[in-house]
Amino acid sequence: NAGVTQTPKFQVLKTGQSMTLQCAQDMNHNSMYWYRQDPGMGLRLIYYSASEGTTDKGEVPNGYNVSRLNKREFSLRLESAAPSQTSVYFCASSEGLINQPQHFGDGTRLSIL
Amino acid sequence: GENVEQHPSTLSVQEGDSAVIKCTYSDSASNYFPWYKQELGKRPQLIIDIRSNVGEKKDQRIAVTLNKTAKHFSLHITETQPEDSAVYFCAASRGGTASKLTFGTGTRLQVTL
Numbered sequence: 001n002a003g004v005t006q007t008p009k010f011q012v013l014k015t016g017q018s019m020t021l022q023c024a025q026d027m028n029h030n031s032m033y034w035y036r037q038d039p040g041m042g043l044r045l046i047y048y049s050a051s052e053g054t055t056d057k058g059e060v061p062n063g064y065n066v067s068r069l070n071k072r073e074f075s076l077r078l079e080s081a082a083p084s085q086t087s088v089y090f091c092a093s094s095e096g097l098i099n100q101p102q103h104f105g106d107g108t109r110l111s112i113l
Numbered sequence: 114g115e116n117v118e119q120h121p122s123t124l125s126v127q128e129g130d131s132a133v134i135k136c137t138y139s140d141s142a143s144n145y146f147p148w149y150k151q152e153l154g155k156r157p158q159l160i161i162d163i164r165s166n167v168g169e170k171k172d173q174r175i176a177v178t179l180n181k182t183a184k185h186f187s188l189h190i191t192e193t194q195p196e197d198s199a200v201y202f203c204a205a206s207r208g209g210t211a212s213k214l215t216f217g218t219g220t221r222l223q224v225t226l
Contacts, residue, residue, distance in 0.1 A: 031211045042119075042202055042216040043157065050211035058213065059114070090156065098208045099145035099164060104156040 002026055004105035006091050012111045013081045021076040021108050023091030029103075030096025032074035033058075034066060036087040037107075043090065049074055051096060081112045115140040117205050119217030126193050127225055134220045136203035137185040143205040145212060146179060146186045151200045151219075160201075161188070193224045 007022045025032065030051045035043040045058030047066040055066050063085060065077045074093075078085055088109050092102040116139040126132050136146075147162035163170045163177045163186065170177050174193075179186040190197055200221050204214040 033211075033213075040122075040218060042218045043214075044216070045213060048211050048213060050209075056211075059215075094212060096211065099206060099212050101147060101159045101162060102212075102214060104149075104158070106156050 004091055004093055004103055006089075006105035006108050008108060009106065010109045012113065013078075014113055015082060017081050017112075019078045019081060019110070021078075021089055021091075021110075022073070023075065023105060024073045025091075025093040025103075026072065027093060027103065028071070029093035030071070031094045032068065033092040033094075033102060034064075034074070034076045035090045035092065036060065036085075037090060038087050046076065046089075078110075083112050086110060086112045115143060115205055115207065115215040117203060117215050117217040119203050119220060121220060122218065123221045123223070125223045125225060128193060128195060130193055132188075132190045132193055132197070132222055132224075134188045134201055134203070134222070135185060136187070136205075136217050137183075138205040138215075139184070140205070140207055141181075141184065142207040143184075144208050145206040146177070147204050147206075147214070148177060148188050149202045149204065149216075151202065153199075157202060190222075193222075195224050195226065198222055198224045 033048040034046040049068040091105045144165035149157035151157045176189040203217040
């Protein structure tokens with residue numbers, strides 16, 4: 001039981017390049033989330049998917065797109081990477097019932113030059 | 114939207130002493146308050162959570178208190194140990210099927226020998 005798995009763990013991009021971050025969970029959770037973590041700013045929600053087939057914007061969605069591929073997988077895409085998107089990206093999942101804990105993956109460290 | 118403020122940003126205590134971290138939230142409809150611990154380079158991990166129908170919750174050396182009237186909640190760690198050194202994040206959610214979390218900016222706790 002791996003929990004939430006993110007790939008890749010590290011990535012360096014050049015400004016303007018595109019990239020898809022992958023996330024998969026094996027806990028049969030309904031809800032999945034993407035956060036970014038920047039120094040001194042905590043975790044900020046980018047997009048989330050309450051259930052398979054639905055996606056919604058979070059606090060900081062600009063410059064990102066997401067796809068809920070199936071119940072297990074939720075990907076985050078940067079179409080044209082910018083230096084301001086340098087961050088650590090975390091995927092999380094939860095059962096989807098009201099007020100259930102979110103479980104996080106190990107994160108992807110993304111640097112954009 | 115919800116705003117969560119967390120204090121202090123850094124906290125240094127001696128081993129065996131107690132540590133208290135405080136958070137305030139702005140949305141009176143918030144009803145779920147988890148706390149996450151994040152060690153350097155690792156994923157955030159849930160350590161305790163509390164729902165608005167409860168005023169206090171304990172789990173061994175960790176306790177959380179909630180004051181709904183004042184809209185603040187606190188994390189208490191007793192008999193601190195070096196392995197408690199980490200960054201701690203509070204969060205708040207108003208529920209709903211996806212239970213979106215708004216995080217505080219984190220407290221770096223250092224437990225010295």
